Each structure stands twice: as C-alpha cells, then as structure tokens.
Amino acid sequence: MDHRLLARALDLFAVLDPTHLYAHHIQVFLCVVQHGPCTLKTIEDQLNLSGSAVSRTVQALGSINRKGHQGFDLVTVERDPKEGRRFLVMLTSRGHAIARQIEAL
16 A cells, blocks of 8 residues: 555544544545555455454444444445345445545645
C-alpha cells in the first residue's frame, strides 16, 4: 500500500472520530477502495488479519457496529449477485466520498 495514500487517509479519518478509529479501520477501508467490492477473505489475505478482526472492523465501518452503536457508514456487506453464498464488502456513498477526498489530497 502506498504510504502517501495511508498518510492522506490518516489525516482525513482523524476528523471522523479519533477516539474510536484504529489503524486497521483505515487499512480495511483502503483495501476495499483499492480492490473494489471484495470478500472478507480477500481483506484477511491482503492485510494478514484474522477473520474475526476483519469481521469486527467491517461492522465498525458499516452503519451499525457489533455492539449496536452508530458505525462509520463507510462500507456495506451485500450478497454477491454472481455467487449467492458469499458476501462482498463494498463502499457506501459516504465511503466513495471519503475515498475521493483521500485521492484528491
């Protein structure tokens, strides 16, 4: 991953909620930005994270986190239309807007 992209993302994400945002949140978000809609397994493999860590992070980046609190609403998980048994992580409209801001910095 390009270190400049990560630095820009850190700057932008710092305004979202710096007390509840961790580095792996940004890594997972950028992985989805770079790979487009992707499976949880793809994220696990790309970032060398456990399945549970990826699942928790994706939930936190979604609209509602695993504890029922407001999430960041940057990604959503949808059933893959081509392969009905698997799910894809993809950007929400807010996630696309953040990605465009990161790329523009």
